[in-house]
Amino acid sequence: MRLTDYETTGDDWSSDLALIESAAREAGAVALSHFGQDPEVWWKNGGQSPVSAADYAANECLESILTKARPDYGWLSEESQDDLKRLDKERAFVVDPIDGTRGFLGGQTNWVVSVAVVSGKRPVAGVLVAPALGDIYTAMEGGPAMLNGVAIHAADGDVGAGDEQLELCLPASLADRFHPRFRKRLKRAAYIPSLAYRLALVAEGRLDGTLVRPNSHDWDLAAADIILARAGAALLDDKGRALTYNRSGVRHGTLFAGNRRLVGTLLRQFGPPGQS
Template sequence: MPETDLDLLIKAARASGEIAKKFFQTEPKTWDKDDGAGPVTEADLAVNTYLEDVLRTARPEYGWLSEESLDDTKRQSNEYVFIIDPIDGTRSFIEGSRTWAHSLAIAREGRVTAAAVLLPMRDLMFSAALDQGATLNGRPLGVTGQDGFETSEILATRPALQSHHWRAGTAPEFSRHHRPSLAYRLALIAQGRFDAMLTLRPSWEWDIAAGALLVSEAGGTISDKTGRSLKFNNVDPRLNGVVAAGLNLHTKIIDKLAAT
């Protein structure tokens, strides 16, 4: 049988993990990107080189969007596009923390169809294909049914609590948590470990694409911060924030957010 897109992503993610492990906790060379875009290491670049070679060789007709590659807007003329973050959580990688991930997705005409998020140091492989459900190490995933703020466990950064983000001028009461990798945060929503995830700043597609499919295939709802459906492979690959949760809690979060 021909290799499916999901099989391709899973295999590539596992190989990426082996590459990254060779640099992990070895003080890899590190550079700061322009315009305060954060750090990049030789591990990020090595994984990106591997993925671009292997994935584009396997699917030469697919476009390419990666955090560590120069963007070519010709990708918009492709029906399918790879959306890749070679290492999501680079700062954690540099610090020697195990909470970093490889985030690999394929989108067709703006909609993600296959996704793999691997945390190699935790042996966690999250994967999903459109209309086929989401899994963690082969086990089916499902979001929580939480629908109230007061008892909810929500992944959010401190800036998301700032008053201008909320209609009432203050954030509702909830238990706030954080993980450095956006892809992992979304995977944890799909797993049901937390009730919701929200980031209210512009968010890069490569941080979100794979996790977005995990959430939706686990029965959750994901949108930008205004409630609009997410569309990928945009000319400007930034989304207007992200809110992910079960349907009821998602609706309540969107209702309380300022319409910006």
């Protein structure tokens, strides 16, 4: 890959999208070479979160390619020490070299390399590469969301009335906070370790929506956020606000994803903890 292939062109994000897609493909190949090979594992966050040699190798690949291509962009990755100089940058890469590490280590195939470009606190280009599945999700501001080069759209059914069942991926602790009548309409999908991939399935229309428990991070969300948006869906906080990225704090609260009508309904039907 030649760095000169990806010269910036104003606010046309196609060159950035091409760059991050190429880099994510390369990092995906690196991660895939460790898949099923019992890579060395360490534990972080007080022993709650695994990180493997595959995560670090993929991260090194991404950082080498992207920071050389765009030295004026900030860098935020789950597997790099946070350099707060990124806060002074208008644009930044937001990266998770393997989203769904637990699934990766357990032999599940639905893990992804997640890479986004953030400008003005919002993602403007995003890529999710799922090497073990052979799938690539892409989107940029002003363009469509795509899966393997074909445009995708979120499910767009009218959810304001009726008794149709809605398939959502969400933990029981959040499902229990919906009003009882609405809760009867919910079908809980099987748990997916990769949050980014789960959001991609919403963008693709394979899930109606998902709820995200508190303490997700920028790197889990940014690439999937732009893919959702360009697929006609939304990722909002519990106040109905779009997320912002590349701030000093990178954690988020309870989140809701789906088409905009569904998200509005979910927000209205969602209650405080302990609701019965």
